[in-house]
Amino acid sequence: MKFINTTVAALCITSIFFSCKEKEAKYVAASSETENVFASTAKIPDNHFLGDQTCKECHANQFNLWQGSHHDKAMQEVSDSSILGNFNNVKFKSQGITSYFYKKGTDFFVNTEGPEGTYQDYKIVYTFGIKPLQQYIVQFPNGHYQCLRTAWDTEKGKWFDLYPDFKVVHSEWLHWSRGGLNWNNMCSDCHSTNVRKNYDFESHSYDTKYALINVSCEACHGPGKTHVERATLQGKDYTFSGDLKMTVGTAPKDLVDQCARCHMRREQVSEHFNFEGTMLDHYFPELINTRTYHPDGQIMDEDYVYGSFIQSKMYHSGVTCINCHDAHSLELKFEGNNLCAQCHVPDTYDTPSHHFHSNSSEGAKCINCHMTGKYYMGNDFRRDHSFRIPRPDLSLKYGTPNACVQCHADKDNAWAWQEFKKQYGEPDYKHFSELLAPGLVGEEQGLGALQELAKDTLYPDIARASAVSGMGNYFDTNTINNLISFLDDNSALVRGATLDVLGTVDAKDYVNYLLPMLNDEKRTVRVKAFYTLGFLDEIQIPDEYNAVYKKVKKEFDINLKSTADFVGGRIKRADYNLKKGDLQAAIRGYESALEIDDINNIVRTNLANLYYRNKNFIKAEDTYKKIIELEPDYSITYYSYGLLLAELNRVDEAIKQMHLAIKHGPENIRFYYNLSLLYDKENNLKQAENIAAKGLKLDSNNESLLYVLAYIYNKGNQKNKARNVAAKLVQLFPDNAQYAGFYNQLNTVN
Known part of the structure; x- marks a missing residue:
């Protein structure tokens, strides 16, 4: 009998072999036409951005609406007028840390715990936001700028902890002085205009630049230089000719995508945003998963709106952000149910016969039933933009939220479901969540449900792509063969999700299906295809793909460079090296990930497994022991450590570790x-x-x-x-x- 060693299976890249020899393999040659449509990676000079005062000369009304908005105040230099918090010798204590806010002359300071666990004085250099909170930024060595965890509640007029129930020690990545609250990589791209992060991997330093400090007119509309030159030259004869973005002529879904780059949780692919191509040439949105969303797609962690909105019927009916929000002030266009009444007839919907609540009550407000929300960052209530009908029946099955019991806190889901049926009857429609949820929670019939959802183009693309992503949890030959068909899907989200799944398996038998993806019209998809093809050396690339392979290689290298300051980016580089068969480079990559997040035990577990594969048993054992020290209740570590000890023929010790594994993971x-x-x-x-x-x-x-x-x-x-x-x-x-x-x-x- 053999031990089944699943240690290696814990790696981000798993070696599983499949065959599709029964399928006809075809090469699709690269064409110069395809290459020419690739969006460039050119930087835009800062002097192409002329500033808000220049825009004001011709667009005074729009400027006046924008002035003072969240975009205008997204980031400001410190001054008596920009600082809203109380720095008059005030102390604030949370999680055992006391922060002292004070002024010295015209400068603002905080004394608080720093990255070494000691108290230091820090000068505030920038403010961040205005409502309902304002954050403060401190300059650190090597170009790092850090956002304080303590923020000012601008509505209640008090200091508060962004994460009051979450203890963070000074050595953690999530500590305010480290990666989790680093302005350069977590905030800058969306809070300023024409940002270049300029991260240097070797020195772990930044030289971040921007053209304008805030979310200016040109952050949305693009650099104004060409527009102003044409308007000045042509005078009264000027005719708009596409020299700006986000105009009245922009198609609804294109407009949403252009807003989305800063209003979504995403993976960055390009080094900087240059307004060329589309959103998917620069970013790939996080799909519906059980880390960020409930299994039915409702918000759980922060998704920044886009991932929810594109689930909705509103989006698919051509509704955009600016149908509800003023494009410049960002305020709602109408109060209360009048906002929804723009499209939904009040006599049908704004009546007790529809909502079964007293008029003017909280239960009669459309948003309280169809846009539930959560507090993020301590005091910022954000609504779910998937605009869904409450489904207590799904809550009973999958533990998902519903608006009914969120308001009727003294009732349960069973009551809500009975009331729903009494008032509306059984649902006569099928929402995508009925297929997505069983697959994401791992039900026995989950794979079939995900496959049905992925194939049905009537459902939202993000739901279909999420179903494809979920299919990755059901690896077998048929699943992989079914996935291949989605490489030809009309949705770039679906194609990208397919490549993400195929990137986690050995896809050598599918090379002829993967090579054409290097010609995809979206950079994010091309880069994912290149990663998936990582097992190929350049000399193995067919002649007809040589040119495009080299072009996409540059895009992939830029992707790795632009994410090298993230743990995930360093892991991706390590896993790519693992695909290449370079175990030593993969080990160095995981070690470098621990350099910026020393207590990340997902990284450490994979590193221990790589040491194990490399037969560096001493390092592997030390690493397992460190994980156990940090997380003594994590059963898988005892199991993996036990397998290592069995390999070393230290059977008695291995038995002890396996018993501990069962103790902490008896299921x-x-x-x-x-x-x-x-x-x-x-x-x-x-x-x-x-x-x-x-x-x-x-x-x-x-x-x-x-x-x-x-x-x-x-x-x-x-x-x-x-x-x-x-x-x-x-x-x-x-x-x-x-x-x-x-x-x-x-x-x-x-």
Whole structure:
């Protein structure tokens, strides 16, 4: 019997081999026409951005609306007028840390805990935002700018902790002085105009530049130089000719995409935004997953609106941000239900016969039923823009929220579902969440539901792409073969999601399907294709793809460079090197990720596994011990450490670790399987039998445990018991020749 070592499977890149030889493989040659439509990576000189006062000369009304808005005040230099917080010798204490805010002359300071765990004085250099909170930025060495975790509540007039229930120690990435609240990589791209992050990997330093400090007119409309030159030259004869972005002629979905670059949670691909191409040439949005969303797509963590809005019928009906929000002041265009009444007839919807609440009550407000929300950053209430009908039935199945019980806090989901049916009847429509949720939570029929959703183009692209992404949790040959068809999907989100999944498996058998993706019209998709093809050396690229391969390689290198200050970016580089077969470079990549987030145990677990693969057992063992020290309740570490000890033939120690794995993760069948084998290795068949039997109490039909139990019975000369278990295996898995042979062998032995 062999130990099944799933240590390697914990890596971000998993080696799984599939075949699609039954499919006809075709090359699609690269064309110069395709290459010519690739958006460039050219930088825009700062002097092409002329500033708001220049815009004001011709667009005074728009300027006046914009002035004082969230965009205008997105970032400001420090002054008595820009600072809203109380710096008059005020102390604020949270999570055991006392921050002291004070002035020295015309300068503003805070004394608080720094990155080494000691208290230091820090000068405030910029303000961030105005309502409902204002943050403050401190300059650190090497070009780093950091946002304080303590912010000023501009509505209640008090200091508060952005994360009051979350203890963060000074060495953590999430500490205000480290990566989690770093302005250069977390904030600058969306709070200023024409930002170039300019990160240097070797020195871990920044030389960040911008043209204008805030979200100016030109942050949305693009650099004004050409527009002003044409208007000045042509005078009264000037005719707009596409020299600006976000105009009255911009198509609805294009307009939403142009807003989206700063209103979504996303992966950055280009080094800087230059207004060329589309949003998907620069960023790829985070899809619906159970880290950021509830399984039905409702907001959980912050998604910054776009990921929710493109789920909605509103978006697909041509509604844009500016149908509800003034494009320049950002304020709502109408108060209360009048906002929704622009499209939804009040006599039908703004009436108790529809909402079943008293007029003018909170329950009668459209947004309270169809746009529930959450508080983020301590005091900022943000609404879910997926505009959904409450579904208490899905709440009962998947634990998702619904507006009914959020208002009626004394009631439960069962009550809400009965009331819903009483008032509206059973839903006569199928929302995509009915297919997405079972797949994301891992239901038995989840894969089929995800496949149905992914194929149905009537559903939103983000839902379909999320379904494709979720299919990655159900790896088998058929799943991978089904995924290949989505490489030709009309939606770039779906194509990108498909490549993300294929990038986690060994896709050598699919190379002829992947190569054409280097010609995709969207840079994000091309870069994902290049990563997925990482197992190929340049000399293996067919001649017809040489030119485009080299072009996309430059885009991929820029992608790695632009994300090198993130843990995820460093991991991506490491995993790419792993695809290339360069284990040493992969190890160095994971080690560099720990340099910027030393307590990230996801990174450390993968690094331990790489040390293990590299047969550097001492480092692997030390790394597992460090993980256990930091997270003593994490069962998988004990398991992986136990496998390492078994490899080193330190069986007694391995058994101890496997018992700890079961203690902290008693539901994991694999722990019982390997512990049973460890006892077998010591020839302690009684304990091996007991452990296998305990595991089978959790899953009586578990294939691996049944086989190991039959093996142990046979080895212990308990032939009848062995035959009984082997017979069950044959019954459960009639197509498995190994089990049939084992059963026949047992029946021929006296």
